[in-house]
Amino acid sequence: MLGCILMPGGTAGTFHEAAEHLTTSDFYRPSHQIIWQTLATMADRDLPLDPQALAAELQTAGHLDRVAGASYLITITEQGITPANASYYAKQAAGLAVRRRMHQATVTMRQIALTGTGEINAVLEDADQTWAQVQHQGQAVEGIEHFGQEMLADVIDDLDSPEDPMGVPTGFADLDALTNGLHPGELIVVAARPGVGKTTFGLNVAVNAAKAGHRTLFVSLEMNRNELGQRIISSEARVPLHTLRSKLTSKDDWARIAEKQKEMIDWPLMISHNPAITFPQLKAEIRRQARRHELKMVVLDYLQLLQDPESTSADTREREVALMTRGLKVLAQQIGIPIVVLCQLNRDSARREDKRPQTHEMRESGAVEQDANMILLLHREDVYDKESPRAGEADLIIGKNRNGPTCDVSVAFQGHYSQFVDMGQG
Numbered sequence: 001m002l003g004c005i006l007m008p009g010g011t012a013g014t015f016h017e018a019a020e021h022l023t024t025s026d027f028y029r030p031s032h033q034i035i036w037q038t039l040a041t042m043a044d045r046d047l048p049l050d051p052q053a054l055a056a057e058l059q060t061a062g063h064l065d066r067v068a069g070a071s072y073l074i075t076i077t078e079q080g081i082t083p084a085n086a087s088y089y090a091k092q093a094a095g096l097a098v099r100r101r102m103h104q105a106t107v108t109m110r111q112i113a114l115t116g117t118g119e120i121n122a123v124l125e126d127a128d129q130t131w132a133q134v135q136h137q138g139q140a141v142e143g144i145e146h147f148g149q150e151m152l153a154d155v156i157d158d159l160d161s162p163e164d165p166m167g168v169p170t171g172f173a174d175l176d177a178l179t180n181g182l183h184p185g186e187l188i189v190v191a192a193r194p195g196v197g198k199t200t201f202g203l204n205v206a207v208n209a210a211k212a213g214h215r216t217l218f219v220s221l222e223m224n225r226n227e228l229g230q231r232i233i234s235s236e237a238r239v240p241l242h243t244l245r246s247k248l249t250s251k252d253d254w255a256r257i258a259e260k261q262k263e264m265i266d267w268p269l270m271i272s273h274n275p276a277i278t279f280p281q282l283k284a285e286i287r288r289q290a291r292r293h294e295l296k297m298v299v300l301d302y303l304q305l306l307q308d309p310e311s312t313s314a315d316t317r318e319r320e321v322a323l324m325t326r327g328l329k330v331l332a333q334q335i336g337i338p339i340v341v342l343c344q345l346n347r348d349s350a351r352r353e354d355k356r357p358q359t360h361e362m363r364e365s366g367a368v369e370q371d372a373n374m375i376l377l378l379h380r381e382d383v384y385d386k387e388s389p390r391a392g393e394a395d396l397i398i399g400k401n402r403n404g405p406t407c408d409v410s411v412a413f414q415g416h417y418s419q420f421v422d423m424g425q426g
Contacts, residue, residue: 003080171208
């Protein structure tokens with residue numbers, strides 16, 4: 001395939017056609033990876049793609065010896081048949097790369113199974129990624145003729161279907177009316193300053209979705225099982241949180257708790273409360289839950305506490321967070337679920353006279369604006385002004401919405417019950 005690109009008649013267009021199917025990591029030999037990366041740079045600069053020009057570029061970059069010299073470039077060029085075949089061979093090479101990864105994952109899993117050594121979560125994540133790559137090969141781009149014949153027909157059938165278009169409901173009527181719920185493949189970010197109630201809101205959304213029959217995974221990196229349980233019981237049984245924490249529950253409180261417990265055990269709600277979970281482990285857990293159960297949504301609390309110790313391309317914390325955000329977006333699309341990510345805002349809004357948060361104020365995570373389908377900024381005036389006439393109210397500021405309007409949704413905050421509810425609700 002490389003020879004087809006380098007032989008007479010090969011152009012930048014020849015390379016780009018092959019590059020539709022291949023990436024650098026698809027090559028087994030490191031020398032071929034270097035050649036491919038150099039060809040990509042040359043094609044972008046519209047330089048001639050021949051052995052002599054390639055050798056000069058490799059020499060300038062100090063890589064010529066790493067690919068066995070100029071003579072090797074002549075050798076692979078002589079193995080080319082015609083530039084027209086480059087795209088065909090690229091498809092074959094991509095298929096072999098997937099098979100190689102599948103084989104490696106299988107061998108590694110077998111070794112772990114036999115010896116009991118190795119990081120199983122990382123291997124499962126690699127296996128899932130490989131399988132997802134196999135499933136999605138060639139599915140991303142479609143011509144208008146295919147769109148017209150099949151995809152448009154699907155859209156029309158969907159419009160004509162009596163099926164409810166509502167996605168996973170948040171449980172907040174005005175928000176759900178604007179968004180039609182949360183939909184598969186979406187990355188939804190809920191951001192707030194510390195103390196405003198982002199964990200409470202995220203937990204409320206997870207519980208509301210589960211009560212509506214949607215299996216939901218709530219991942220907490222901040223609170224333990226007892227803290228989360230107290231908040232759920234306080235909200236559902238309407239027992240003040242401080243009463244639960246101080247163990248001052250009355251007989252009436254116990255009666256409401258016992259009644260709600262009967263309902264809660266049937267909710268399709270799963271909770272992960274491992275504060276040390278890493279990003280690869282989180283992705284593996286989400287994939288595992290999606291395989292074992294009909295998972296409909298994930299809520300993560302919260303982004304800035306997540307770490308990816310295996311990342312080799314993140315030279316700064318901001319870059320690490322950006323890569324994790326993109327990874328969550330891709331995961332949501334591959335599995336076909338909405339992923340809600342709670343995010344902490346920096347202190348910029350607290351310093352301004354106008355305390356309303358803005359989308360660019362997310363800590364360590366400027367890339368979130370890019371990847372998110374929707375950004376909800378949680379704001380409460382009474383956090384900054386105890387005498388505010390809007391005490392007990394909160395605004396869900398829709399700062400970004402790819403599929404609908406951006407506006408404010410007002411809800412009530414009942415901190416003593418650890419919950420947000422629709423305005424006017426008891």
